[in-house]
Amino acid sequence: MGKHVVILGGGVIGLSAALECQQRGHNVTLLEITKCGGQASGAAAGMLAPYSEIAEDPDDFFRLSQQSLKLYPEWQQVVKELSGSEFEYRNTGSLYAIFHEAERLPLETRMKWQQTFGVKASILERDELERIEPNLSPNIAAALYCPEESHVYAPDYVKALKQACENMGVVIKEELEHVKILEWQQNVVLQAKDGQCFYGDTLVISNGAWSTELEDTFGISIPVFPIRGQICAYKMTEPIHHLVFTSQGYLVSKENGSLVCGASEDIAGFNTSVTEKGIARLERWNKKVLPMLHERDPFHRWAGLRPATQDGFPLIGQLAPFEHIIFATGHYRNGILLSPVTAKIVADQLEGAADRLPLDNFNPKRFSVTNTF
Incomplete structure (x- = not known):
């Protein structure tokens, strides 16, 4: 039986995660305070170039980036087919x-x-x-x-992702101005500024530079x-x-x-x-x-x-011991590149599947010496 997933943040990561989860039979609601892709995603140059941009010795971030690059040919084709639109790749x-x-x-x-x-x-x-x-x-x-190495035209890619999500049945709520998390430790309840409430049993955090606003909610350091x-x-x-x-x-x-x-x-x-x-x-x-x-x-x-x-790595993974809270944020200048692999990791964790790549260095709690759990 599919889960009810609420995704906070409608950039390229949130949209990609929404599409992947919906494709796998889950019921997804995506919440965005402005317009989907209106921040980092729509302004990006759209480069898929981990080999040119990662100069240091290989680490888990390189492996993550390389895996995502390999996923792109099939991923972008799926997005085009599900959206019914074209974009430059x-x-x-x-x-x-x-x-x-x-x-x-x-x-x-x-x-x-x-x-x-x-x-x-x-x-x-x-x-x-x-x-x-x-x-x-x-x-x-x-x-x-x-x-x-490749590139996409980011504005059109993000538009196609949104259209694919809508075509697959994702509920997208935009221009909410502000969204507050009311409950999260067991059930998930979020409320928009206008009073609308959204319910789920899984919450995905993908609101980019605004993630730090959730530090008090979760009782951890989120230096994004x-x-x-x-x-x-x-x-x-x-x-x-x-x-x-x-x-x-x-x-x-x-x-x-x-x-x-x-x-x-x-x-x-x-x-x-x-x-x-x-x-x-x-x-x-x-x-x-x-x-x-x-x-x-x-x-x-x-x-x-x-x-x-702080360390240049994104926050990706479950907020242990609360496995129904999944972080997918802080991708810096690599959100477009990492969108396919992050989407699949989120969906894998939602379903309790084994991690396809080492994720310890992306643990969302890694900046917290102590926490409230």
């Missing part, structure tokens, strides 16, 4: 570029440990880069090529805080065929003719305004990587809030 591969020979050894080290995990990674020299990406700066010395990420985009006629990374940021070419460049990060509370300083830093770096941008200005600038934790 492109397996372009990526280039992590270096400008100086002093950067080569770290690049080679990264390539070698990635290869031990089955990653198809290789280093391309200057002449090969000129052939496959002729518009890149001639000052780039080499690049790590990872053909498996917003990081403002500023992004800009250029109109392009010449395509860039791969995701392009350096130590300073990324460039990704979309099917709509825009080149998305990011990201400048700072701590600004819940402020999503764009600053001249943040965008200027991006412009300086963009022109260094793609000299053609010296003749262009960004046509669009925006910012989103990324839910970060």
Whole structure:
């Protein structure tokens, strides 16, 4: 018999978890204080690039990210079929570029440990880069090529997730302004600002940077805080065929003719305004990587809030001993990438299945020395 699941938070993680749980025969209600995908999810560049973005030795977070990347081809197809809509998903591969020979050894080290995990990674020299990406700066010395990395157009992906949820029967409640948890230790009862009450036997916490507001409710430390990420985009006629990374940021070419460049990060509370300083830093770096941008200005600038934790790892898992409370929050800049695997972990735990990956480092209680249980 299916369970009654209440999901708090309608970003990409909440929507993905809702879709997976509903597909497995559970009854899901999703609650969102604003609009679904209105915060970090809709503002994301949509990169699926764990090999380019994780430079350190492999850990459980790398394994989580790699597993999610492998799930994406089938996952995105399911979302398209269930939603009846299309969104951009492109397996372009990526280039992590270096400008100086002093950067080569770290690049080679990264390539070698990635290869031990089955990653198809290789280093391309200057002449090969000129052939496959002729518009890149001639000052780039080499690049790590990872053909498996991809990207989606995040706004359309989130819209499709929402439509798929609705088509499958998920009850979605938006613009609730504020939601309070009235009961959770046995039964689950939540109340919106307008007095509506929502009932369930399982609660999933996926409200991103707002999760910290629940510390008193659960009696644990939930250090999730917003990081403002500023992004800009250029109109392009010449395509860039791969995701392009350096130590300073990324460039990704979309099917709509825009080149998305990011990201400048700072701590600004819940402020999503764009600053001249943040965008200027991006412009300086963009022109260094793609000299053609010296003749262009960004046509669009925006910012989103990324839910970060103290250690950079998300909170994923049950709030022991209350197994009906499941956290799936704090995914920082990896919410789009981690949406398939997080959704499946949430549904697995809901059903009492064995964990498909090690989750100890993502324990939602890991920041609490003591708790009220």
